[in-house]
Amino acid sequence: MSEENLNYTDQIQKRRTFAIISHPDAGKTTLTEKFLLYGGAIRSAGSVKSRRTQKHAVSDWMEIEKQRGISVTSSVLQFNYDGFCINILDTPGHQDFSEDTYRTLVAADSAVMVIDSAKGVEEQTKKLFKVCKMRGIPIFTFINKLDAQGKDPLELIEDIENALGIRAYPMDWPIGCGKAFKGVYNRRKNHIELFEDGDHGQSMVGTLECDINDPNLTNIIGSDLHEKLLEDIELLDMAGDDYNLEQILKGELTPVFFGSAMTNFGVEPFLQTFLEISTPPQPRMSNEGPIDPTTEYFSGFIFKIQANMNPAHRDRIAFLRICSGKFEKGMMTTLVQKNKKVKLAQPQQFLAQDRAMVEEAYPGDIIGIHDPGIFNIGDTLCSADLKLKYEGIPQFAPEHFMKISTVNALKRKQFLKGVSQLAEEGSIQVFKPHFTGSEELIVGVVGVLQFEVLEYRLNNEYGVEIKKQRLPYNYIRWIEMENYSPSNFKLTSDAIVAETEDGDPVLLCQYEWSIRQVSERNEGAILRETHLKE
Numbered sequence: 001m002s003e004e005n006l007n008y009t010d011q012i013q014k015r016r017t018f019a020i021i022s023h024p025d026a027g028k029t030t031l032t033e034k035f036l037l038y039g040g041a042i043r044s045a046g047s048v049k050s051r052r053t054q055k056h057a058v059s060d061w062m063e064i065e066k067q068r069g070i071s072v073t074s075s076v077l078q079f080n081y082d083g084f085c086i087n088i089l090d091t092p093g094h095q096d097f098s099e100d101t102y103r104t105l106v107a108a109d110s111a112v113m114v115i116d117s118a119k120g121v122e123e124q125t126k127k128l129f130k131v132c133k134m135r136g137i138p139i140f141t142f143i144n145k146l147d148a149q150g151k152d153p154l155e156l157i158e159d160i161e162n163a164l165g166i167r168a169y170p171m172d173w174p175i176g177c178g179k180a181f182k183g184v185y186n187r188r189k190n191h192i193e194l195f196e197d198g199d200h201g202q203s204m205v206g207t208l209e210c211d212i213n214d215p216n217l218t219n220i221i222g223s224d225l226h227e228k229l230l231e232d233i234e235l236l237d238m239a240g241d242d243y244n245l246e247q248i249l250k251g252e253l254t255p256v257f258f259g260s261a262m263t264n265f266g267v268e269p270f271l272q273t274f275l276e277i278s279t280p281p282q283p284r285m286s287n288e289g290p291i292d293p294t295t296e297y298f299s300g301f302i303f304k305i306q307a308n309m310n311p312a313h314r315d316r317i318a319f320l321r322i323c324s325g326k327f328e329k330g331m332m333t334t335l336v337q338k339n340k341k342v343k344l345a346q347p348q349q350f351l352a353q354d355r356a357m358v359e360e361a362y363p364g365d366i367i368g369i370h371d372p373g374i375f376n377i378g379d380t381l382c383s384a385d386l387k388l389k390y391e392g393i394p395q396f397a398p399e400h401f402m403k404i405s406t407v408n409a410l411k412r413k414q415f416l417k418g419v420s421q422l423a424e425e426g427s428i429q430v431f432k433p434h435f436t437g438s439e440e441l442i443v444g445v446v447g448v449l450q451f452e453v454l455e456y457r458l459n460n461e462y463g464v465e466i467k468k469q470r471l472p473y474n475y476i477r478w479i480e481m482e483n484y485s486p487s488n489f490k491l492t493s494d495a496i497v498a499e500t501e502d503g504d505p506v507l508l509c510q511y512e513w514s515i516r517q518v519s520e521r522n523e524g525a526i527l528r529e530t531h532l533k534e
């Protein structure tokens, strides 16, 4: 193998691309910050948050984002640690998260799930977890805030298994919590890592190590905690799942780590074990079968489009996940879906501190490319003359719906154009009600903030003022049925049918139980929670 080939394979082998998911406030930002700290990408904790604020001021892409002081978009960070090149895909931490958040998970090879030890599994985690599960990617759990009073660890493990439907294998086990937190027992290495609250998480802390059977341990953690630890471990060894790497990599078993991101405790062992267990980019499914990352031609897919990074130009940035081949700045590719040649002239990469121009990138990396309005979510770019298309990115079920129309009938054309462009970017989904011949459209979103974004952008970019009315529906299902006819489709009183822009029928309903009822009333109907666009 030539030197160049060796280098290329090594580049892929050292890559890890994961999404970090959690319910807001579980400590996702703090943990990310600590990863960057260990990777030497930042010098002191606190930088990620200040970077966020700074980014708002610079990008200025939407007034609304500044006003609310939250990040509507998910971001990508790359850093190096111990010979690895790590890409972290962040998912918005606010409750008003969007479909983008789900799509980000499609670009990741694994997920790190952060759980607050005082709260257990929360709503947003459940939603994000569902998408990870659907993709069958490995999920690593970090139970955070062990320095504060939390739930019993056995209860937390049970919560993960019951609420999420995944088996859990505790990699380590906490000794005490809150003020009495002493450290963790590492089950695989059979030693204790003692907690010392260094300098409040500003820099890296060391750990002392000793064996679980060390008689001195009673002196260090006290006889009560030592006894409880021995009891808990015996119980886990007897009644818990066995460590099984194959199941972990298939996303059937989650390795669970305990720690405290704020004080750095457990962060580095977590990162090291994660890097040891997780795999580099694997083959991705396409219409031509699985494509190996080591394949010599360049290929990748677009999973997110972000508009108006610069409001003066109405430009868009498309986020591309590289799946195979080496990327080089200025390279010529084919946009397969449109059979169009595209030169990737000004690619950007998102490093810990900055956004920078990228000269070369490898499978697993995410690059931002300028979009003059030609890309759609799910598009494949490929350097060879192939008809290669990666598996599409599904549309995820919106949970909030609104009826909209333009106030000024003369602006109807701009209204339709704006709505359809925003739908293309994937921040909203548009449906036509079946029941009227009116000019109204139904818009569905995953997070309610998207309604504000829609109204703001229609007004500011297209000069359109809208009339809006919230609809009571909470659930959507894509209907698959032979000989479907809206007039013969039997509904419950809280439900309606509508159709997508492509003419696919959907069911909208207020209550979850209606989904089953409607399915029972219409023989042969399949009601799907996600939808793959043709």
Ligand code: G4P
Residues within 6 Å of the ligand: 022, 023, 024, 025, 026, 027, 028, 029, 030, 031, 093, 144, 145, 146, 147, 148, 259, 260, 261, 262, 263
């Ligand atoms: P998020 O991105 O998941 O939303 O969470 P973030 O890291 O912003 O953390 C949410 C809050 O939890 C922050 O407190 C943070 O300091 C705290 N936190 C994170 N990790 C730990 C931990 O290991 N132990 C404890 N005790 N707290 C932790 P805040 O008061 O909201 O913000 P700040 O003033 O501390 O920045």
